[in-house]
Amino acid sequence: MQSRRVLSISRVLNRLMLYLAAIFIALYILIPIYLIAVLALSPREVISQYPKPFIPQDLTLDTMRFFLNSYGILDSVKNSILVAMITLLIALIIGAPAGYALARYIFPAKDTYRLMVLTTRAFPVVILSIPLITTYIRWGIDDTVSGVAFMHTAMALPTTILVTSSIFIAVSKDLEEAAMTMGCSRFEAFRRVALPLALPGLAASAIFTFVLSWNEVFAAAILTVRNQTLPARLIVQLNQSPLHFRFAGGFFILIPAIIFMFFVRRYLFSLWGIKLK
């Protein structure tokens, strides 16, 4: 025990270093977010000013209002929300049953299927929007909100399947079986017992899908011409736009992401910490 006391000074120093490193990295992450917020909430004159103030002079929503009232922006925001809602619905409707099957059943093709889903996760999905253009023209859904949503669903589906599977594994099988011995059908047992218990996790998964779709640029820009989502619209006109428009746009895309992140923080590790096993 004495050696521990001798060590204590170096231990305190180590801790101090650790705290410093922790704070330094946190600042690296937080300062840029702070700066874009300051810019987006400043009046136009301050945004083009140099040197730039690090502390907000007078806060205003004028710049954000200007951005949202710019031609076509509000429509693209509506498109973005619509695409994200369609995406999360299809991903959940198709993905959750597969996740449930992986969690509850033992069947021969299970490992093959799981491996296939894992492989698709490590795949440059976005790039596939380029060949999809011709398919969409044939199907008559080129330049549509649903076309983008279908692509986003393909991107979100593998994660949805794996995440919902881990959510259903966490919901005890015994409760469902108990309900079935009391006369519930398999589906009823699922609906009345497993589903309510899995709901918070499913909601987290849906929110994650929403953010993924809301943020996606490449496929949305490739697959649309007039019915653009917000990121697609921004990437097209960004370099011809004034500074205050760009910063307001950047901040506007950023806000929902940060809010959503706050809600799913408890599910962070079940959403992303999936191992190859």
Add this chain to the structure above:
Amino acid sequence: MSPKRVRSLEPYLLLAPSLIYLIVFFAVPMVRAFSLAFRAEESTWTMEYFQRMVNDANFWPALRTTLILVVTIIPLQFILALVMALIVTAGLRGSGLLIYFYALPIAVSDLAAGIVWFSIFTERGYLNTFLQSLGLIEKPFIYLQYGSPWAILAVILAEVWRATSIIFVILVAGLQGIPKEYNEAAEVFGATYLKRLWVVTLPMLKPSIQVALILRTILAFQVFAVVLALTGDGVKVLASEAYAWYARWRNLNISAAFAALILVISLTTTVIYLRSLRSQEVTLG
């Protein structure tokens, strides 16, 4: 049909929709990418589009920049993510808040990240303001100029800022799965912190590292919006060329040739990762 037979069909019925969806949106477009890139009108094979892609003035700069970005960003992100993961699992006060902050950029779009860092690196931006207030420069310096190495550095910083979080989360999940006893045993035998990290923690983390490495590298080959938002047309990458060939020049075939190239590079990298990390395991065992 007997009830038992119905039951054994259930999982397949539940899996079928997702399987069909993945075939329609993965397998079919993948084949289609190659046929668009390599097929001529009369259904014969052609190298014409591929050659035009390679002979384009922007091709080699785009390929080179993409590779530079991948080989600089990935190692930086891994070191930073490992440090972050070790910090939050060291039992500091406020770890919960730190995890939230560190994971925050996961939800940040690459476009937003590009715009955020543009505010820092633009000529009348925050970096010049800061350096000038310290007296290090006398007038604003132009970082995001066409062909400037500073522009690539800005992209690296923005990408490390945005996409380290996902590796961090995967590594933290991995660290939480390592039984404490291993590290404690090594400590009893007098292993230093770094030694324990090298001999116990990192080998145990290998499955997580493998997943994170594959995910991040594939995404890095598709780097797009960060570059465009940050540098305009100043820096070319493969994905931005694929985009420009279709969006600007309406040439789907050459755009598809770029897509096929990115697919091949990505898949090759994944195979190399899986092989090299596995063979290492054999030599260790």
